[in-house]
Amino acid sequence: MMTKLPVGVLISGRGSNMAALVEACEAPEFPAKVVCVVANRPDAKGLDYARAKGIPAVLIDHKAYGSKAEFETAMTAALEANGVGFVCLAGFMRILSPQFIEHWRDRLINIHPSLLPSYPGLHTHERALADGVKLAGCTVHFVRAEMDVGPIVAQAAVPVLTGDTPDDLAARILTAEHKLYPACLSMIAKGTAKVADEQVEIAAEAVEAAARLYSAGV
Ligand code: GAR
Numbered sequence: 001m002m003t004k005l006p007v008g009v010l011i012s013g014r015g016s017n018m019a020a021l022v023e024a025c026e027a028p029e030f031p032a033k034v035v036c037v038v039a040n041r042p043d044a045k046g047l048d049y050a051r052a053k054g055i056p057a058v059l060i061d062h063k064a065y066g067s068k069a070e071f072e073t074a075m076t077a078a079l080e081a082n083g084v085g086f087v088c089l090a091g092f093m094r095i096l097s098p099q100f101i102e103h104w105r106d107r108l109i110n111i112h113p114s115l116l117p118s119y120p121g122l123h124t125h126e127r128a129l130a131d132g133v134k135l136a137g138c139t140v141h142f143v144r145a146e147m148d149v150g151p152i153v154a155q156a157a158v159p160v161l162t163g164d165t166p167d168d169l170a171a172r173i174l175t176a177e178h179k180l181y182p183a184c185l186s187m188i189a190k191g192t193a194k195v196a197d198e199q200v201e202i203a204a205e206a207v208e209a210a211a212r213l214y215s216a217g218v
Helices: 016-025 048-053 068-081 098-103 125-131 166-190 204-216
Strands: 004-010 032-039 057-058 087-089 107-111 137-144 151-159 195-196 200-201
Touching: 004 016, 004 048, 004 166, 016 048, 016 087, 016 166, 032 048, 032 200, 048 125, 048 195, 057 068, 057 151, 068 098, 087 166, 107 200, 125 166, 137 166, 151 166, 151 200, 151 204, 166 195, 166 204, 200 204
Parallel strands: 004 032, 004 087, 032 057, 087 107
Antiparallel strands: 107 137, 137 151, 195 200
């Protein structure tokens, strides 16, 4: 039996990327499995989805803690109690401290709805439309202390079409996210994508498959 990488997913809301990861992990040959979902908001819809799938789903409400350090200690404790060895941020909307990030160094990735380093932070789609760019997309990257910065695992591009609203663009990018995130997790879990000198090195046998991801949204 293959040993699967035990993954925890942190969410703040809808959780569609978390669901895409869970569904990919259901394939017997997928090298990772989601063993825990943590949400920082009681109204995070993704908690219901995870529970319906029988995955331990924990609410750790940041408002219930006196400090960020206590909140993050509770998250790490919940993740580790469930055997998590690798963490995926999936629409998790709290800024994490350097201490948390260091604890999970090179075991913590994020998905962001832009082609980083363009458009870090919030309102990415509005900003891309205001600039008139013709390509947008999403990025999966290892997390570092600076927001939306860190070694890039892979990116997927989608076209920006005349007349797009921010919601149109967000929806097109989200479709790409749902393909990109599981593919990145798979490469990391197999060991074909690794951090080396603060870049992600893709093993020779995975280079072509990784390149195909660039148009995952088309
Ligand atoms: C996704 O588009 C994700 O890339 C974005 O929030 C959305 C969450 O959707 N994340 C960020 O903006 C992080 N800075 P989901 O809850 O349905 O996965």
